[in-house]
Every structure is written in structure tokens, then in C-alpha cells.
Amino acid sequence: MAVSLDLTDNSAREALAASARANTVEMPTLIGLTRPQLAETLKQAGVPERQVRMRVQQLWHWLYVRGVSDFDDMTNVSKDLRAMLKENFSIARPEIVEEQVSADGTRKWLLRFPSRGAGRPVEVETVYIPEEGRGTLCVSSQVGCTLTCTFCHTGTQRLVRNLTSEEIVSQLLLARDRLGDFPDRDTPQGAIVPSEGRKVSNVVMMGMGEPLYNYDNVRDALLVFADGDGLSLSKRRITLSTSGVVPGIVRIGEETGVMLAISLHATNDALRDELVPINKKYPLKELLDACRAYPGLSNARRITFEYVMLKGVNDSLADAKELVRLLKGIPAKINLIPFNKWPGSAYECSDWEQIEKFADFINANGYASPIRTPRGQDILAACGQLKSASERMKKTERLAYEAMMIAGHGD
Structure with missing residues (x-):
């Protein structure tokens, strides 16, 4: 029998909360960048060029080996750099x-x-x-x-x-x-x-x-x-x-x-x-x-x-x-x-x-x-069965939706 899981446990709540924060204001993400792209992003954010290679390696390890989704968990990265990253980028899950x-x-x-x-x-x-x-x-x-x-x-x-x-x-x-x-x-x-x-x-x-x-x-x-x-x-x-x-x-x-x-x-x-x-x-x-x-x-x-x-x-x-x-x-x-x-x-x-x-x-x-x-x-998870309800909105629908979101402060 198929089941839908209850996502009210603590880990799920934390993941959803992080997602909600990330989706409220769309910050640039560090996830999915190739190594050269990540290096260029850090340089543009003010990381000194002599540090970039080391910082790329650190971030790569935390993102893809340890699997963290919060900059605060990157314990070997300086607090100042973590604060800068947190202010300017997202690594939250969907x-x-x-x-x-x-x-x-x-x-x-x-x-x-x-x-x-x-x-x-x-x-x-x-x-x-x-x-x-x-x-x-x-x-x-x-x-x-x-x-x-x-x-x-x-x-x-x-x-x-x-x-x-x-x-x-x-x-x-x-x-x-x-x-x-x-x-x-x-x-x-x-x-x-x-x-x-x-x-x-x-x-x-x-x-x-x-x-x-x-x-x-x-x-x-x-x-x-x-x-x-x-x-x-x-x-x-x-x-x-x-x-x-x-x-x-x-x-x-x-x-x-x-x-x-x-x-x-x-x-x-x-x-x-x-x-x-x-x-x-x-x-x-x-x-x-x-x-x-x-x-x-x-x-x-x-x-x-x-x-x-x-x-x-x-x-x-x-x-x-x-x-x-x-x-x-x-x-x-x-x-x-x-x-x-x-x-x-x-x-x-x-x-x-x-x-x-x-x-x-x-x-x-x-x-x-x-x-x-x-x-x-x-x-409906078998080959050829996948589909979501997403549809591209017409321009008039999009404007009305955006106005509603502004009026409701994004809720």
C-alpha cells in the first residue's frame, strides 16, 4: 500500500523552514556551480584571490561531502566569511x-x-x-x-x-x-x-x-x-x-x-x-x-x-x-x-x-x-508517469498573483 509521509518531524520542519526562508527572497545560490564558477563567484563577493582556491575546496567539502545546508555548520570556515556568505548566498534545500x-x-x-x-x-x-x-x-x-x-x-x-x-x-x-x-x-x-x-x-x-x-x-x-x-x-x-x-x-x-x-x-x-x-x-x-x-x-x-x-x-x-x-x-x-x-x-x-x-x-x-x-x-512514479501541476501563467495572471503576494507580504 502506498503512503504519503507526515513531514512534521523536526528534521523535515527544519528543512521546510530553511526552504521557506530561501524562497521568500531569492538569493544567489552556491549549489550547482562548477568549481570555476564557484571560484569566480567568491572573487566577485570579495574573497581575496590568494584564498579562493582554498575556500572553494572548503565549501565543496561541506556542500557535497558533508551535505550541510546552513553556512553556520561550516566549522572550519571563519565566522566573518560565514557571515558574508549567509548574507549574500543560499544553500538551502527545495x-x-x-x-x-x-x-x-x-x-x-x-x-x-x-x-x-x-x-x-x-x-x-x-x-x-x-x-x-x-x-x-x-x-x-x-x-x-x-x-x-x-x-x-x-x-x-x-x-x-x-x-x-x-x-x-x-x-x-x-x-x-x-x-x-x-x-x-x-x-x-x-x-x-x-x-x-x-x-x-x-x-x-x-x-x-x-x-x-x-x-x-x-x-x-x-x-x-x-x-x-x-x-x-x-x-x-x-x-x-x-x-x-x-x-x-x-x-x-x-x-x-x-x-x-x-x-x-x-x-x-x-x-x-x-x-x-x-x-x-x-x-x-x-x-x-x-x-x-x-x-x-x-x-x-x-x-x-x-x-x-x-x-x-x-x-x-x-x-x-x-x-x-x-x-x-x-x-x-x-x-x-x-x-x-x-x-x-x-x-x-x-x-x-x-x-x-x-x-x-x-x-x-x-x-x-x-x-x-x-x-x-x-x-505514479514509474517510467513515463511523472507529471506536476505546474503551468506557465499568462501575463495577466502573473501580475495579479504578484500583486496578491505583495499585499500578503509573501504569505
Whole structure:
């Protein structure tokens, strides 16, 4: 049975209070900056140039190794510097609107961020999937999406805005807070997490939005995730999933070195034009050529091709044969994803027997073809089910909302 957690315990109250303070006045943040960006920010704030390198290292340690969200906790930083940082910058976590736990241990957070041009505060969903030996965090890159993939719930929410690198990184920091994955933090009683090692060991950019349509912010966040002296996630445990924004594919590989996943879902242009409309701009041949050129591609660094199983649409053995033909020569793994139903969807999931036949054929032809176990369906946290209520306000609505906020002093 799914549950929504009560956020009235002390730690949750403190996190929410910090978020509320940060959201009342939008101060610049230090979270999500790359090392060079953090150094430049400190110089601009008046930190002497001879101290900048040391200060960057100190702050990096406190933010990403110790996981602090209050400058006062940075005990080896001078009081004067802490006071200056506190007066000018924020390192607060986002507000948790809701935290849900699935019967299978999957957790979903609905997080609220400042408007930043959207008219009112915006909300996104982040999902944690615990498995034996690893814990995977599914991170969002946009509020809504522009791609309108017909089988995806997120695609029914129009794009509101891109997330900043801070907002992307904050999803991981908050998850590690809530799971007790920072030093001196306790794991919530009864939480399902890996039996040893890190609670969040893997990150997938597979949440709301198309990561390569928010390129700069996503790239910077990935570099922070992978920094060896901070969050220190292996690049082989970070995966970026794209629906096929061809110009960004090779570039993101060159600049970050993370793993690549492609939302494929069809074996011909006509069907993919319908399921994944970006295919009209970047058809299959261009997409697969970019995949073959992905930096570091090898049998040890395979591309994952995601293929949602839609009954009577793309699940025939003829489709399986064409899939094998298309991917010939590309070191690849093919994830078969049973379609996760959402309200209003016109599609049905393929019969389980048909999914297994499809998988058996692909495996017999030399490609690993795991069938993804549906997770978090009871809280709409499964693949393709994420969506928030955020919508971009019209100008007249935004002006009225801002006037109301001023009259109510931001309450």
C-alpha cells in the first residue's frame, strides 16, 4: 500500500523552514556551480584571490561531502566569511510539497522551486528506486516537456521552464538528506535501501523534461555529480537519457563522459514520428549515426536503448527483427519497458508472454534485453508517469498573483 509521509518531524520542519526562508527572497545560490564558477563567484563577493582556491575546496567539502545546508555548520570556515556568505548566498534545500512511498519501497518527492520567470513557484517530481546492490535516483531537468511523446504522461504537461543546475543538483542533495546518505545522518526507519554502500549509487536523467534541451544546466550538474572530491558518483553510474536531440549527443559525451540512453520505442520513422515526434526533426538514421559516434563507446560502455512495449503497436517479432538490424554494430543494451498506464492514455501494455518472446529473440541475437520491472506504479512514479501541476501563467495572471503576494507580504 502506498503512503504519503507526515513531514512534521523536526528534521523535515527544519528543512521546510530553511526552504521557506530561501524562497521568500531569492538569493544567489552556491549549489550547482562548477568549481570555476564557484571560484569566480567568491572573487566577485570579495574573497581575496590568494584564498579562493582554498575556500572553494572548503565549501565543496561541506556542500557535497558533508551535505550541510546552513553556512553556520561550516566549522572550519571563519565566522566573518560565514557571515558574508549567509548574507549574500543560499544553500538551502527545495521545499518538499509531498513525499510518497510505494509498496515496493520506491519514493517520490514533489519539490517546489521559485518561479524564476514562470509567474508562480514551480514543482517537479524526483523518484528514488531501491534495488539489491544499488539505489537509483531519477532526476528531472525541466518543469514539463516540449516533446509530447504520445505514450508519456510528462508529455501532456507543457514546458513551464528549464531547471537551473542548482535545482538539478538539489534533487540529489535532498534525496541523500531524506535517505540518510550523508555522514552523521540516519536512514528513515523502515526505508528500503541497499544493504550496504551508498543509498544513492546511481543517477539517471530520466525524470521530467528532455535533458539536452536544457544543455548547459544539465552539463554543469553532471560535472558536479561526478566530481571526485564531492558527490563523487562514477561516470559509469550516471546516465543521461535523450529522446534524440542529435546535436547534443556527441557533445555531452565529450564534455561529461557519462553513459547514454536513447528513448527509441520504434524501429521505423513513420511510427517513431507518432510516438516520439522529435523524430521528424532528427530521424532514425541521424540518431543512430550520432550514437555510433558517441565518445568512449565500447562493449564496456554500451548505449542503453529504451523501448516501451505497446500492445499491437511496436511489439511484434517483426519489430524485434528490425530492432536487431537497426542496432547492428552499436555496443548496446535494450531495456524493454512494460507500458505504465496513466489517466487518459490510449495505449495498453503488451501481454507479458509477448514481451518475453520479444526479449528472447533479442537475447538470442546477441543483445542483453532485460525487462524492466515496473516500480512505483501505485504512486505514479514509474517510467513515463511523472507529471506536476505546474503551468506557465499568462501575463495577466502573473501580475495579479504578484500583486496578491505583495499585499500578503509573501504569505
